Amino acid sequence: MMPRTSPSHRPIPTTVAFRCSAISTSIQNCLGGLAPNYHSTSNCNYYSCTTSFQTARRPTTTKRIPRKAALALTPKAREVFKQMIAATGSQGIILKYEISSQHALRMAFKFDLIKDASKQLSEQDEGVSLEVLEDGVTPKSTADSWNDNLPKLYIHHSAFMKVLGGTLDVDYIAETGQLTPKLVDREGNEMDPNA
Numbered sequence: 212m213m214p215r216t217s218p219s220h221r222p223i224p225t226t227v228a229f230r231c232s233a234i235s236t237s238i239q240n241c242l243g244g245l246a247p248n249y250h251s252t253s254n255c256n257y258y259s260c261t262t263s264f265q266t267a268r269r270p271t272t273t274k275r276i277p278r279k280a281a282l283a284l285t286p287k288a289r290e291v292f293k294q295m296i297a298a299t300g301s302q303g304i305i306l307k308y309e310i311s312s313q314h315a316l317r318m319a320f321k322f323d324l325i326k327d328a329s330k331q332l333s334e335q336d337e338g339v340s341l342e343v344l345e346d347g348v349t350p351k352s353t354a355d356s357w358n359d360n361l362p363k364l365y366i367h368h369s370a371f372m373k374v375l376g377g378t379l380d381v382d383y384i385a386e387t388g389q390l391t392p393k394l395v396d397r398e399g400n401e402m403d404p405n406a
Contacts, residue, residue, distance in 0.1 A: 276353060281374065284379050292381075303362040306379070308404060322392060336366060380394075
């Protein structure tokens, strides 16, 4: 059965195979006028000719820059992260959501230093700027900090939905060097990684 070419009928299927070169040529001419996104491939031999029409792929799009940072940082957290990055010479810090090493069968938020961003980061990880504007309080916008090549706090893609819209603070013990994330949601409740 031949597909209908009228726009008021069902849409043309994505892949349609036709026998006989005369029919396939006439169908190709019809589809060329109605659907410019279609392209065809032909496979002809002595006994038969098969032509298939397929939709052309869309070009890949670039990643969109978010309007707002996924996570807000307290001034204390921002300062601790900057000091750690400066002291270690790392390219940033990543916030992960993984199985706890201290408690069995529990999840936890963890920080890791980024030594090589090309190996440790993926396209799904999103950065939060550690910089503030001239007033010293307002964080630098995501659009301004997206490609500024400055160290950032990165949110690992496994933690993204858990921390989205929250505020990050840290408990830092200088004697032991222990850094514990403390996440608070929009209502001011502390986020439990296991909830």
